[in-house]
Amino acid sequence: MPINYYIFLAVVIFCIGVIGVLTRRNAIIIFMCIELMLNAVNLLLVAFSKMHYLESVERHVVASTVGTEAQLFVFFIMVVAAAEVSVGLAIIVMMYRNTHSVDVNFLNRLKH
């Protein structure tokens, strides 16, 4: 597939994630939209890795491992996302315990 298709797809999913973050007030939903954005980026990275691999194959480089780093990078993104989710959810649970709500608007302490 021409790489442009993957680029557009990833951009669309990313922007949907952004809209979700801006639109929703529930902290958990916002968190989920962040995960959506991360996935869009992952998809794009994998597509680029295949593109570079195809280029090197067409230049007749034998046993090329050109796009491997990108996929490993995606792997590490997933690692970090997992860690982040666990800590983030712990914070949200703490917030719920203190204010009995997951409304982001209650967290306006930054004003002071």
Next chain:
Amino acid sequence: MSQLVYLVPLFPLIGFLINGLGRKVMPKSLTSIVGSATILASFVVSVLIFNEVRAVGFMPVTVRLFDFIHIGTLNIPFAFQVDQLSALFLLIITGVGFLIHIYSASYMNEEAPPHYARYFAYLNLFVFSMLLLVLGSNFVILFIGWEGVGLCSYLLIGFWFTNNDYNYAARKAFIMNRIGDLAFLIGIFWILFQFGSVNYSEVFAHVQGSSPSVMTGITLLLFIGATGKSAQIPLYTWLPDAMAGPTPVSALIHAATMVTAGIYMIARSNIMYTLAPATQGVIAVIGLCTAILAATIAIQQNDIKKVLAYSTVSQLGYMFLGLGVGAYTGAVFHVMTHAFFKALLFLGAGSVIHAMGGEQDIRKMGGLKKFMPVTRWTFFIGCVAIAGIFPFSGFFSKDEILSHAYAHNPVLYVVGLLGALFTAFYMFRLYTLTFLGGFRGTHDQEHHLHESPAAITGPLIVLAILAALGGFLGIPEYIAPNAHVLEKFLSPVFASSELLVASVSPPPATEWVLTIVSLLLILGVSVWAWRKFRGYSSADAKEATGFAKILENKWYVDELYDAVIVKPLNALAGFLNNVVERLGLDGLVNGVGKAVQYGSRQIRLLQSGQVGAYILLMVIGVVVLIIVQIFL
């Protein structure tokens, strides 16, 4: 000796510094000695300079002290010019000044030592400025002295500063001077622009090539400055109010010297005025009108100093009339004789005021001849001199001016003669009411009456002699040929004007007729005044009515100025203060602060603490950045 001319203003300057800086520590006797000795020293040097100038074949000398302003091609040196005109004025200023200093030593004796020293410091500063004025070799030094005498006039009029009315009088004098000075400055700028220099020698050498309109413009501007300084219409109202100052100050500044600065300036620039006959016409008319106006007001005044003040304005009008008809020598002659008899009259008035314990209303005086003979007879000589009765000095100088006026235009002569008659009338009214008849004051005042001490009567006697004999320096042609000493002395100064427009006198026969007619009329009016007022008693002191009331209220000129100029200006100032200043400028400046505060308050709302809002702004920021980076 003329190289040492800088000593003449230097001595009074030193006197000013010593008396001014040491006024808290100096005893009164030392103050008066320092103050008077400096003027005496200047007088001695002036006499020596005069002797040198008098010699046959003397050429004007310029003594340069230092470069005052030197920018590119513009060179204004601080230099003094020694010639016949300045030498004559030097003598008048230092001579009469010295007499007045001696008089002041006794007159101001009741002041506390610091104020006594302040007085003498100011007086010395005044003499210094006046000497700068007459000695300067260019218009800028003249102007420095011009401003300096204006300043000293303000300081001395408001000498008793605790009285607010005196302060207003001083302020009025200074401000009216300033109005004239503005025109004067513009005139100097124009001279600079036209001739590239302000030095007398350079300007007067190149004057002949200029167009009449330029000359008329420059001379008119300079003359407006002279109307301010020498109290002519329309800027004369400060002089009567200036009588708030001590009497010796009135004598020196407002009779003998400062007010003659305008005449000196025009006499010095005579070639420019000869080339602008239109301005000369204006000068003559204004001088004549001033003379008549002031004389009419003087008739109805009851304050001894006010009568003399209006008399001064009137006599200055005569001097300007002389300048306007081309009688330059006559005007300078009248300056000299006026200095003598007006100073004499003022000092005599001061003596009377002292004796009366401060009373200045002549309706409450009378019969003082018994108590103050010296003052009485010197005052009488002054009156006769100012009235213009032969053979006293006023006769010769006034006669010269009037005969030149007749040759110019007989109408000028007739009006001038009318003014002279008024002069005689009010002067003899003053003399009669003050010294003759019965005493009309209180009992306490009568006990206090005494002749003044020698320090006061001495200068009176000297001035009386000068007033009596001074006229013989200027005996006109038709009485004795070639006897006009003053004219011969001053002829080099006015030579270039003479070449252009020879001064005209009427034929000798006409002059004899005019003289005898005027003399008889003046004598007649004097006797009439004497007879009318010698029987004056307190019962005659009634309220003035009708025309007399207008005269007593000075033709309501002050009230006119107040309504037409002062009140609108005050209203304008009030408008500028309340509207432009408070609302406009303050509003603008405060508005900047308020706008900043408002803006910060609005921007502060961005910090809502809501994370969602922050993320929104972040996204917007990223969008803007991408647009800027990729598309711009």
Next chain:
Amino acid sequence: MSITQILFWILSILTVFSALMVITRKNPVYSVLWLIIAFMSISGHYILLNAQFLAIVNIIVYAGAIMVLFLFVIMLMNLNADAEPQKNKWLQLAGVVAGGCLLLVLIAALRETELRNKIAQTGGGSIGLIENLGQVLFKDYVLPFEVSSVLFLSAMVGAVVIGKKN
């Protein structure tokens, strides 16, 4: 249209649709479920690109672990559609507009790139295979691999500490 293309289009539409459903559903449980479907379709894309390892890891870690965790938390708080707070209408509109602008700008920026005619290889290629990935991971990137285990440890400790009752 080859089968690959058809599959690509089906998967793309599914992904976008489920992402839209995630952000618009009021009930948070439904949002979670739609997100799981989105992850599934993305894994489908990975398989299409022959990134086999990543496809499996995506399903196991993301759809399996992370989404289940989300679901647990939602159940814990007993959230349902009624309790859902709603943002101010204007702010929602502003958010949509901002996101839309971002979309437009990114598309416009990337439209002109030189990559227009480059192709991502689908249905082939050996780099997605697990043994090739493993070779590179354990030869060149073994240190980040070990450090990520420390990362997990710190995340665990952090979560425990934050979640403590007192």
